[in-house]
Amino acid sequence: MNLHVSHSEYLPVVAADIVMIHRGYGSWQVQSLSDRVTHWLKLEPSSIQGRSPAALFPAAVPAITTLAADVIDQRQDLTDVKLRLFPEQQEFLADIQFAGLTEDYQGQIVRISLRSESVASKQNISFHKMVGSSPAMHEVFRKIRLYAASDAAIIITGETGAGKELVAQALHAESRRHEKPFAALNCAAISEQLLESELFGHERGAFTGALREHHGYFERANGGTLFLDEIGDMPLHTQTKLLRVLEDGRVQRVGGERSHQVDVRFIGATNVPLEQAVAEKRFRSDLYHRLAVLRIHLPPLRxxxxxxxxxxxxxxxxxxxxxxxxxxxxxxxxxxxxxxxxxxxxxxxxxxxxxxxxxxxxxxxxxxxxxxxxxxxxxxxxxxxxxxxxxxxxxxxxxxxxxxxxxxxxxxxxxxxxxxxxxxxxxxxxxxxxxxxxxxxxxxxxxxxxxxxxxxxxxxxxxxxxxxxxxx
Known part of the structure; x- marks a missing residue:
């Protein structure tokens, strides 16, 4: 599960989410519904859990239990299945995924996610929540597929609002780490005093108000991907600590004496030219060379x-x-x-x-x-x-x-x-x-x-x- 999910302005619309439990012998129960589906049904959320999906969606075409049973039987997720929940409603594209076992191992969980079909999906010009038919965007898609297989650090450049975090999420989704956490932090949105604590964590009593130990983003992203946005605004002394972690893969919490080994694929993003920041002594040249192994430029909308x-x-x-x-x-x-x-x-x-x-x-x-x-x-x-x-x-x-x-x-x-x-x-x-x-x-x-x-x-x-x- 992701540590951070950005409600980015340009995410493809996910219209609904249905989570069901299969108890065996054709027995299905609804575990949860997204707010939108609950609104469509005009039901109280408390009255949904345990209900039969066939009773809640009797007119769904195709039947959602049939789709879910196929996923369990074939042990393979289904994507882009056309599905209509209600006769008067539009047709959606559905992704049906096996989501694991229940805590008591007495049932299998299946998730159905619905999204609106668009021209982008029809013409195969969407890619991991991004759309674009321009040559510049096709080049971005190509680089994402190419670089996702590597664990080398990546710098994503582009203006504010261009969608740099979506590129980072796509790199994670295409990588071998896709089942591990994706953690995202905006370096410009946190005060200089708190940034190191958020990145590297802190021990109890490390400073006033540190009432308990705190796991930083490096530890929380262990095994997965860490995305740092606006890295060009990071203070110089924090850059020094970041370089050390990237070099040896060990994190020492603020106020701590021991270091912890982490395995993180690092992605940084910036809307300022790092080369200029290096020339102006605002960004460490050794950190720049450590980060700029691979590079993806996201073109502005103009x-x-x-x-x-x-x-x-x-x-x-x-x-x-x-x-x-x-x-x-x-x-x-x-x-x-x-x-x-x-x-x-x-x-x-x-x-x-x-x-x-x-x-x-x-x-x-x-x-x-x-x-x-x-x-x-x-x-x-x-x-x-x-x-x-x-x-x-x-x-x-x-x-x-x-x-x-x-x-x-x-x-x-x-x-x-x-x-x-x-x-x-x-x-x-x-x-x-x-x-x-x-x-x-x-x-x-x-x-x-x-x-x-x-x-x-x-x-x-x-x-x-x-x-x-x-x-x-």
């Missing part, structure tokens, strides 16, 4: 804009499930808008933006207008930076490349009483006429301008008894 539609679809599925929405897509203009932005916050920022427009929208398709307020905020943020654009820093400016589509004036200057932010409104004849004329008589473009689906615009035209001639 350098792989072709992956944005895949990520958008993934996030739409996540937030549709979370908020009970049924938003099917972003319009082409909205996608082009997102692809024109430089994304200083990378995938984390994209996910936040999509969550925002999903919450605010009630339409089937999200158009450019849904991003109006966000664009204005980004412009204000950019102007407040007082940065002078030069050839050297132009690509690092925090604001978007100017959006030059024909709807640009509509995005920045929305007409009054429009479908602002994709909210559901009763479109007036004047508003529809204004959109129609601004779109040069193209109804599809007018619908996108208003932030509604074309079919929705047609329904309003019928309601208002308007024809094309009436709009000119």
């Amino acid at each position: 350098d792989r804009a072709e992956d944005i539609p895949l990520l958008v679809e993934l996030f739409l599925q996540q937030f549709n499930l979370r908020y009970g929405k049924n938003i099917t897509r972003l319009t082409n203009e909205a996608i082009r808008l997102l692809q024109s932005y430089l994304w200083p916050g990378n995938i984390r920022e994209l996910r936040n933006v999509i969550e925002r427009v999903v919450v605010e929208s009630e339409t089937e398709a999200i158009g450019v207008r849904a991003f109006t307020e966000w664009i204005a905020e980004r412009q204000k943020f950019s102007n407040s930076k007082n940065i002078i654009a030069t050839d050297d820093n132009q690509r690092h400016l925090p604001m978007a490349i100017p959006y030059t589509q024909t709807t640009e004036k509509n995005v920045y200057n929305p007409p009054p009483n429009s479908a602002h932010q994709g909210q559901k409104v009763d479109l007036s004849a004047d508003l529809i006429r204004q959109a129609f004329q601004a779109s040069d008589g193209n109804l599809s473009a007018a619908a996108r301008y208003l932030g509604v689906h074309r079919a929705t615009l047609y329904r309003h035209l019928q309601r208002l008894n308007l024809t094309r001639q009436d709009l000119t």
